[in-house]
Amino acid sequence: MDNLISVENLVVEYKTSGLSGEKTVRAVDNISFDIKKGEILAVAGESGCGKSTLAKTLIKLQNAASGKITYPAEWKNKEFFKKVQMVFQNPFASLNPKMKIKDILKEPLDINTNLSDKEKENQVLEIIEKVGLKAEHLDLYPHEFSGGQRQRIAIARALILKPELLIADEPVSALDVSIQAQIINLLKELKNEFNLTIVFISHDLGVIKYIADRTIVMYLGEIAEAGKKEEIFDSPKHPYTKELLASVPDRKQKFNSVMKELNTDDNIYPCKFYPRCRTPYDFCKDVCPRFTSVSETHIVKCHIFDYEEKEKWGK
Numbered sequence: 301m302d303n304l305i306s307v308e309n310l311v312v313e314y315k316t317s318g319l320s321g322e323k324t325v326r327a328v329d330n331i332s333f334d335i336k337k338g339e340i341l342a343v344a345g346e347s348g349c350g351k352s353t354l355a356k357t358l359i360k361l362q363n364a365a366s367g368k369i370t371y372p373a374e375w376k377n378k379e380f381f382k383k384v385q386m387v388f389q390n391p392f393a394s395l396n397p398k399m400k401i402k403d404i405l406k407e408p409l410d411i412n413t414n415l416s417d418k419e420k421e422n423q424v425l426e427i428i429e430k431v432g433l434k435a436e437h438l439d440l441y442p443h444e445f446s447g448g449q450r451q452r453i454a455i456a457r458a459l460i461l462k463p464e465l466l467i468a469d470e471p472v473s474a475l476d477v478s479i480q481a482q483i484i485n486l487l488k489e490l491k492n493e494f495n496l497t498i499v500f501i502s503h504d505l506g507v508i509k510y511i512a513d514r515t516i517v518m519y520l521g522e523i524a525e526a527g528k529k530e531e532i533f534d535s536p537k538h539p540y541t542k543e544l545l546a547s548v549p550d551r552k553q554k555f556n557s558v559m560k561e562l563n564t565d566d567n568i569y570p571c572k573f574y575p576r577c578r579t580p581y582d583f584c585k586d587v588c589p590r591f592t593s594v595s596e597t598h599i600v601k602c603h604i605f606d607y608e609e610k611e612k613w614g615k
């Protein structure tokens with residue numbers, strides 16, 4: 301598969317001020333990866349690991365502190381904002397409550413195209429049906445829909461300009477489990493129909509398993525492991541990925557316990573995962589792990605697979 305976008309050594313920081321003075325939070329910490337044309341690339345990791353920051357930076361809502369994102373050459377200026385669209389977690393907050401659905405869907409066409417009213421109307425009709433809703437829904441307001449229907453409307457609005465890249469940030473996390481599968485199936489269908497590339501962000505590996513072609517697992521702003529779906533789900537290598545997978549059935553509980561440990565000063569070690577690792581080597585607290593390749597498509601940032609480093613330390 302050809303690359304659509306490549307991300308190199310991306311760093312994104314927030315400056316915050318509080319009682320203890322100004323602080324810099326490094327939300328995305330030197331990550332590199334490619335997005336391949338036509339794939340569904342999932343980004344996994346628990347709350348606070350930098351997924352939304354990465355999404356916002358990809359869609360140019362957030363500046364990078366350093367690093368480089370390379371987009372296709374033809375995505376210049378105004379064109380960029382047609383080619384890349386985003387769907388957010390909360391379909392309640394992302395749709396203007398005072399606008400009818402037909403106006404919500406028409407707005408991107410008003411802003412970005414010179415189509416006639418009739419042409420816009422036709423496109424609105426076409427897209428509402430593509431997401432599984434009906435023409436009669438167009439005259440209603442957002443509050444008249446369920447969460448799942450609202451997310452369908454948000455997806456329709458994102459697709460009406462025929463983008464090439466859709467970034468979906470926790471698009472099913474606010475929905476009932478019974479509705480999640482419908483929206484995931486819809487995204488898969490639309491991917492084929494619109495020739496989309498999708499970046500699908502979720503803290504929930506149970507959801508990612510249904511949709512991803514490849515998965516990147518993030519931990520505190522870094523990539524811990526990345527590979528094809530089967531590689532991550534059937535043969536995870538990083539202790540963090542293993543922990544996340546083990547927590548899938550009772551994920552609510554586990555995630556809560558895990559989140560308590562975030563935002564402490566623990567992450568001063570060269571391996572950010574060291575304080576939580578159940579199987580560390582003693583040298584892990586002094587040596588920064590580097591990426592090793594498990595296969596051509598599978599990388600992991602952990603000393604377990606760095607045989608050279610292990611030999612140096614007699615492990």
Ligand SMILES: Nc1ncnc2c1ncn2[C@@H]1O[C@H](COP(=O)(O)OP(=O)(O)O)[C@@H](O)[C@H]1O
Pocket residue numbers: 314315316325326327345346347348349350351352353354
């Ligand atoms: N606007 C902001 N100002 C300051 N810190 C932020 C801001 N947005 C996010 N952060 C911090 O950046 C880190 C990553 O956040 P985020 O990208 O939202 O993670 P995720 O989407 O994986 O939950 C967190 O520590 C979060 O508190």
Ligand SMILES: [Mg+2]
Pocket residue numbers: 351352353469470
């Ligand atoms: Mg987020």
